[in-house]
Amino acid sequence: MPVRPRHLLVGASTVIAAVVSLSGCSQKATGGDGSIKVTASDSKCEVSRAEFPAGHLTLDVDNTGSKVTEVYVLFPDGRIAAERENIGPGTKASITAEIKAGDYEIACKPGMKGDGIHRKVTATGKNTAAERSPEIDAAVAGYRSYVLTQAEETLPKAKAFADAVKAGDIETAKKLYAPSRIGWERTEPVAESFGDIDPKVDIREDGLEAGQDPEKDWTGWHRLEKALWQDKKIDDQEKRLADRLVADLNDWVKRVGTAEITPTSMANGAKELLDEVARNKITGEEDRYSHTDLVDFKGNLEGAQKSYELLKPVAAKNNPGLTRELDGQFTALTGLLDKYRIGAAGYEYTSYDKVTEPQRKELSDGVNALAEPLSKLAAAVVK
Structure with missing residues (x-):
């Protein structure tokens, strides 16, 4: 994050x-x-x-x-x-x-x-990029619908997580923590574009600014993650923070429909999601208490692939070699990640503290192999 x-x-x-x-x-x-x-x-x-x-x-x-x-x-x-x-x-x-x-x-x-x-x-002057092809307009409309759907589907999952926290049910809250984050992880670049929402719901303790007090200024998923897995307790403060998380996510849902979405922001956002994986998930920094990093990894990968698939009809016309490479790399990285899936379906993955350094290196290499051609997607859709 x-x-x-x-x-x-x-x-x-x-x-x-x-x-x-x-x-x-x-x-x-x-x-x-x-x-x-x-x-x-x-x-x-x-x-x-x-x-x-x-x-x-x-x-x-x-x-x-x-x-x-x-x-x-x-x-x-x-x-x-x-x-x-x-x-x-x-x-x-x-x-x-x-x-x-x-x-x-x-x-x-x-x-x-x-x-x-x-x-x-x-x-x-005039915005010369305003006149877009029907294919590009369809891609932008499709992505806007996807982002809104992900936000709306996140709310009930986050509320269920918050309700478990408020009930003092630590084990249920632990089970609901990672699923409540998937929609956010799929569309994180759009959520982050508002600037003020991400620090409220998805910041880690080491992301606080100088002078901010973790006891007073740290809110969101990761603050509750620490309480559940490290502190192993839920007090009145955590219950208030659970309500605050739902309120902040409600704000996200209300505002997400106004997000500025363009073909290049979609392409750049896909690359940003891979950067997220490389920077925070592969290192284990994102979910350092719960070790549910691979669930977030999957959400980031799915969000990146959705942007790519919507833009692919245009990118394939302009740079067919690039789309062939991206198809292969998305398939390869999905296959690598699936090695850690528990069960045939769903979003349950191996606890990341059980993933060895050589395995992390393999995942990192797969992310880098996809990120490099994905960085060329924005240029391919504006040719």
Whole structure:
């Protein structure tokens, strides 16, 4: 679960109507392909230009620093228009997004912690990406319906989990914990795009900001996970947090229908879900108390595959070799994960603390083999 710090959010009042010169930003010319070059270091976020035409945007990111970094394109209200995480030191990455005319911020977050370094930019003119093919419109509509369905189906599962917590039934709550998270994990990039919901429901203790008190400021699934598996007790505070989780997820359901969904956000979101697996599930950091990481892994994989399948008709026309490779890699990774399934159906998997280091390495290699071609999907749908 990538942490979305509250202080990363950009309020609309902080974005001025016209972008002035960017202090600390390089004003290098863009490449001939019209991309924007972003040079991220440990202390700078250099953007090659402050204005660019609305439509299909490509950010070519070069991390020249010594820390892993993240790069965001943020809407004025703080929602995430596009992002790329886990850009290692000395490596490069590309972000393709569909951007409407208006004001934005490009933010680099060295070390993936803290406020990040923000640069104001503007997309000018007509949104040339607005006129889309019927196939693309169908993909976006299909994904919007999928996201809403996943959110709506999560609520009763989360409520059942919360009810068990409030009843003090630790064993039942443990059984309901992982199933209550599947819909969220399938559509996490959309949920995270709102910025303020993810820190309420899915943050881990080490994701809290400096000065935040775990006893007062830590809420959501993982706070209750710790109570159930490590503390082995449910007090009045946990019962209140169970109600709070359901309330925050209700907020998610009400807002998810307003999410900004584009073909490139779908493609980028699929890659982000694989990054989630690589960063948090393979390491065992996500569900460190319950060791139900493989259930989250399955949810992330299913969500990524849904985006891909909806976009595949267009991607196959533009890059048939890519879709053939993706078909094979999705099948291969699903097969690897199924080795740990308990029973022929359902979402019960081997406890992750029983998965050996060589087995984790095999899973990691499978994730990386899929993530590399999946990173090309956004470019394939906007050709």
